[in-house]
Amino acid sequence: MLNTFATQALIKLELARALRNKKFLFFSVLYPAIIYLIFSSSSGSNEKVSDTGLTVATYLMVSMASFGALTAVLMGNSERIAKERESGWVRQLRLTPLPGRGYVLAKTASAAVVSLPSIIVVFIAAAAIKHVRLDAWQWLALVGVIWAGSLVFAALGVAIGYVASGDAVRPITMIVYFGLSILGGLWMPSTTFPQVLQDIAKWLPTHAYAALGQAIEQSQAPHATDIAILAVYFVLFSGGAAWLYRKDTLKA
Amino acid sequence: MEDMTTTAAPATTTPVVGFDQVTKTYGSVRAVDGLSLRLYPGETVALLGPNGAGKSTTLDLLLGLKNADSGTVNVFGTGPREAIVAGRVGAMLQSGGLMEDVTVAELVKLACSLHPKPYKAAEVMARAGITQIADRKVNKLSGGQAQRVRFALATAGDSDLIILDEPTTGMDVSARQAFWATMREQADQGRTVLFATHYLEEADAIADRVLVLHRGRLLADGTAAEIKAKAGARRVAFDLEGDIDEPALRGLPFLTSIDVSGQTVRIQSADADATVRALYGLGVYPRNLEVAGLGLEQAFVAITEAEEAKQSC
Numbered sequence: 001m002l003n004t005f006a007t008q009a010l011i012k013l014e015l016a017r018a019l020r021n022k023k024f025l026f027f028s029v030l031y032p033a034i035i036y037l038i039f040s041s042s043s044g045s046n047e048k049v050s051d052t053g054l055t056v057a058t059y060l061m062v063s064m065a066s067f068g069a070l071t072a073v074l075m076g077n078s079e080r081i082a083k084e085r086e087s088g089w090v091r092q093l094r095l096t097p098l099p100g101r102g103y104v105l106a107k108t109a110s111a112a113v114v115s116l117p118s119i120i121v122v123f124i125a126a127a128a129i130k131h132v133r134l135d136a137w138q139w140l141a142l143v144g145v146i147w148a149g150s151l152v153f154a155a156l157g158v159a160i161g162y163v164a165s166g167d168a169v170r171p172i173t174m175i176v177y178f179g180l181s182i183l184g185g186l187w188m189p190s191t192t193f194p195q196v197l198q199d200i201a202k203w204l205p206t207h208a209y210a211a212l213g214q215a216i217e218q219s220q221a222p223h224a225t226d227i228a229i230l231a232v233y234f235v236l237f238s239g240g241a242a243w244l245y246r247k248d249t250l251k252a
Numbered sequence: 253m254e255d256m257t258t259t260a261a262p263a264t265t266t267p268v269v270g271f272d273q274v275t276k277t278y279g280s281v282r283a284v285d286g287l288s289l290r291l292y293p294g295e296t297v298a299l300l301g302p303n304g305a306g307k308s309t310t311l312d313l314l315l316g317l318k319n320a321d322s323g324t325v326n327v328f329g330t331g332p333r334e335a336i337v338a339g340r341v342g343a344m345l346q347s348g349g350l351m352e353d354v355t356v357a358e359l360v361k362l363a364c365s366l367h368p369k370p371y372k373a374a375e376v377m378a379r380a381g382i383t384q385i386a387d388r389k390v391n392k393l394s395g396g397q398a399q400r401v402r403f404a405l406a407t408a409g410d411s412d413l414i415i416l417d418e419p420t421t422g423m424d425v426s427a428r429q430a431f432w433a434t435m436r437e438q439a440d441q442g443r444t445v446l447f448a449t450h451y452l453e454e455a456d457a458i459a460d461r462v463l464v465l466h467r468g469r470l471l472a473d474g475t476a477a478e479i480k481a482k483a484g485a486r487r488v489a490f491d492l493e494g495d496i497d498e499p500a501l502r503g504l505p506f507l508t509s510i511d512v513s514g515q516t517v518r519i520q521s522a523d524a525d526a527t528v529r530a531l532y533g534l535g536v537y538p539r540n541l542e543v544a545g546l547g548l549e550q551a552f553v554a555i556t557e558a559e560e561a562k563q564s565c
Contacts, residue, residue, distance in 0.1 A: 013351070083352075093366075095317075095406075096363070096366040097367070
């Protein structure tokens with residue numbers, strides 16, 4: 001009970017901090033919507049993405065909402081955790097009754113709270129400016145799936161935060177972030193890639209992540225393969241994060 | 253009635269902290285080497301030692317930030333982590349960072365919500381002397397102010413044991429005095445306080461008991477006065493005329509060290525009165541005789557040097 005309360009107090013302060021950080025807010029909340037408008041404006045409103053039957057505007061909406069959620073959870077977690085490990089704040093917290101996982105939980109929870117508006121802002125831009133129309137259940141399911149799926153990448157962010165330190169954390173995060181976004185087809189459909197890249201893309205968590213949303217847009221249930229791929233990555237990332245966290249605990 | 257007021261003698265009181273044959277090794281370096289010690293309720297204890305003596309590792313082991321390779325660490329009869337979870341320990345580490353992008357007040361409030369037996373944040377800030385900087389961003393603080401905030405985090409609740417790792421680093425003299433006054437209040441409320449320091453005069457002035465740590469081992473454990481005595485409590489200096497019979501001087505009782513330069517002799521003695529009496533007994537006539545007390549710093553250097561000499565033999 002007490003520890004839940006302690007974790008809540010930390011989540012509250014983490015959130016206040018995230019909302020105060022203008023640069024972070026811009027990048028995670030507005031940036032995906034802006035990229036969405038730029039990308040979708042280059043194609044005609046009736047243009048379809050091959051193999052999906054979706055318009056470019058609809059297809060990109062899910063990609064960019066996923067991209068936005070990815071930005072919020074990945075960038076937020078990795079850099080802050082690495083920085084706070086170095087500054088000794090993580091050590092200071094270990095002198096309190098807060099359980100170790102409470103810290104990771106608070107980081108992930110506050111990232112998830114920021115990622116929600118980033119998804120919604122993309123949806124609003126798509127509906128209001130690009131006239132994307134879907135059924136009510138589809139909107140709700142999309143928010144739910146993209147939000148829940150972003151937890152996979154929150155775990156990845158925690159893992160990077162514990163494995164990298166100092167000057168290395170930003171480049172590593174950037175490489176992972178852009179690599180996963182572009183190769184996974186969040187920026188443009190992976191069907192436009194050369195065959196080799198397409199074969200790689202199929203197995204990336206970001207590809208499966210975007211595919212969940214695209215299935216809903218096509219009024220289908222998300223494919224079991226995509227859910228399975230994401231589940232495997234989630235186990236991998238969170239297992240890695242837990243392992244690195246324990247290693248760091250013994251070293252700190 | 254009498255039974256209720258009877259208090260146990262210190263030796264049988266349950267120790268606040270107990271180390272038993274604790275060893276911690278990093279690669280080939282033994283940071284803590286078979287360390288055994290006890291802290292008792294209400295004591296203010298200084299942990300004294302040069303850099304690399306194992307002070308920080310000792311505190312890390314005490315706080316459960318590191319696990320001992322062998323031996324046991326007890327805090328209030330449980331493991332360190334259990335004692336922290338129960339809110340019995342408040343600590344301020346040198347290596348402990350502060351959360352950035354928040355105000356001092358926000359951070360202190362967080363520390364209060366994390367503590368099982370919290371005080372009010374306003375009260376904690378007043379006691380740590382940071383009320384005036386409550387609205388300042390944590391990353392805009394001076395070194396001394398940051399130390400005071402760390403102290404506030406360590407005293408956010410009603411803990412029974414306060415651990416301070418070189419708490420006055422970065423403070424000027426007046427800030428340091430104010431800090432120790434604050435800390436004394438903590439001790440006066442019956443808390444046990446353990447602080448690591450290399451400001452030896454602080455250990456001398458503040459601690460009831462001083463633990464001298466060297467190469468991960470306990471070199472001395474006693475009051476500051478006892479430690480001075482152990483190292484050779486007094487310094488005796490005098491001039492002699494003519495040839496100086498150094499071997500005879502070396503035979504003086506209670507002598508712990510001797511230095512002859514020119515006609516001047518400087519010795520350290522555990523009992524200056526006895527040494528001086530024996531000096532006259534040698535049939536020499538010392539001039540300009542001076543007897544002075546040793547500061548703890550010199551006492552500490554003497555103990556350390558004696559230890560090192562023993563090791564190199």
